Amino acid sequence: MVRAVLLGPPGSGKGTQAARVCKARGLLHLSTGDLLRAAVKDQTALGLKAKGFMDRGELVPDELVFALLRERLRSPASGAGFLLDGFPRNVSQAGTLDAELGARGIARVVHLKLDDEEIVRRLLGRGRPDDTEPVIRNRLKVYRAETSPLIAFYDRRGLLVTIEASGSVDEVAQRLDAALFGRQGGL
Ligand code: ADP
16 A cells, blocks of 8 residues: 655645556555545635735645545545645644554655746746735745755655656656656655
């Protein structure tokens, strides 16, 4: 069973790549960004609370995000395994995840590496409502301050594999598949 995390800056292609490998390998794709956007669209109580944080490019409070994730992590559909996309996003969320999973913890973390110039270029081309320049800048700042420490956090545990996120969607997909399932340390 695959229990993996995809880590990387906004615009690194986490969502696209996660959807693709999950479909190909029958994994449950757990995207906190998608779950939050669905809650905002449906105007649930949680979505209404989350919206302002998302519009400003800030992190949504941990308890709201985990409320969306918890049942899904426990759902039987995650039998073949799951790939987390956009979670954890800070060290506190990583601790919550450890506590939730217990002994059957995360076995692999794939870090999609991309330089800042390429990040901004991609996000400005994407045109999601939170993809305006000031909000992108803030998301990058939050990524550096809060999320990037997770790279060292998981590396110390021997779980991290870093892959290059530039190149075509197909090229990155091959790298991700190899990082998750390849012979060198496949799960
Ligand atoms: P990107 O990777 O391009 O930033 P996401 O779809 O992963 O896009 O996230 C969009 C927004 O949703 C984030 O800027 C943040 O406000 C919120 N969000 C997503 N995941 C989390 C999380 N784990 N913790 C807090 N906020 C989150």
